[in-house]
Amino acid sequence: MAAGNLVEEISDNLKLVVDAVKRAGPMAWALIGLMIVLYINPAQWIWRAWFREDGYYTHGPLIPLVAGWMVLTNKDRLARLPIKPNWLGLVIIVLCSLGFLASTLCHMNPPKYFIFVFYILGLMLLLFGTKITKALLLPWAFLFFMVPLPDAVIDIFTYQLRIFVTAAAVHLVDPLGWAIVKSGNYIYYPSGETLVVDDVCAGLRSL
Structure with missing residues (x-):
């Protein structure tokens, strides 16, 4: 046009x-x-x-x-x-x-x-x-x-998305035999290191 x-x-x-x-x-x-x-x-x-x-x-x-x-x-x-x-x-x-x-x-x-x-x-x-x-x-x-x-509503969405992303990540690496443990939005490695799935990893901005 x-x-x-x-x-x-x-x-x-x-x-x-x-x-x-x-x-x-x-x-x-x-x-x-x-x-x-x-x-x-x-x-x-x-x-x-x-x-x-x-x-x-x-x-x-x-x-x-x-x-x-x-x-x-x-x-x-x-x-x-x-x-x-x-x-x-x-x-x-x-x-x-x-x-x-x-x-x-x-x-x-x-x-x-x-x-x-x-x-x-x-x-x-x-x-x-x-x-x-x-x-x-x-x-x-x-x-x-x-x-x-409202921020309170966004917090609810981001928290649920963080939990989902954490579970999906653990599920994807399970076939590799990594002995990682999930708790909420935390992922614990056998070496003692901890990975936190934060708001920026939830994917809400991508949506």
Whole structure:
């Protein structure tokens, strides 16, 4: 795809969004503004998590780009679908706003990042309607991969992966006749040396 064609397609899609916002009226602008106000700080946290040196989400910046590419590849199909705003979107937005408030009062930040993705779903329903939203469900759902999980959840995954990798390593060397012993994520050699399967060996970053 030539750069000029890509720019033209992006421009056409932006015009579609602007037209939908104009059709929805001032309330749409207000809800978009509310989203910016509510999620400016969580967005900064997500950005820092993406570029954290020892983080698991360095793929994060690619996710919105891939989701956008999914939308562009379905441009012709989307153009044929009618724009019929669905007020269920407003209900979702209100629930997301209440969830954001509850998370703030409870000092729980991670739920805010997932609520943000559902807020986008509400906007899609309100601005474009059910048919277009259904057509956009895959790129929308793909956005969840950009949201960092809480460290406690990641620790659970990495621990289980470490145990699995340790067991797999011992199983692979068993035919060689090495008398090694496994205990958790530790491997003990007959010589007395110990090998520790740490987080970096768990493979979560590779996944």
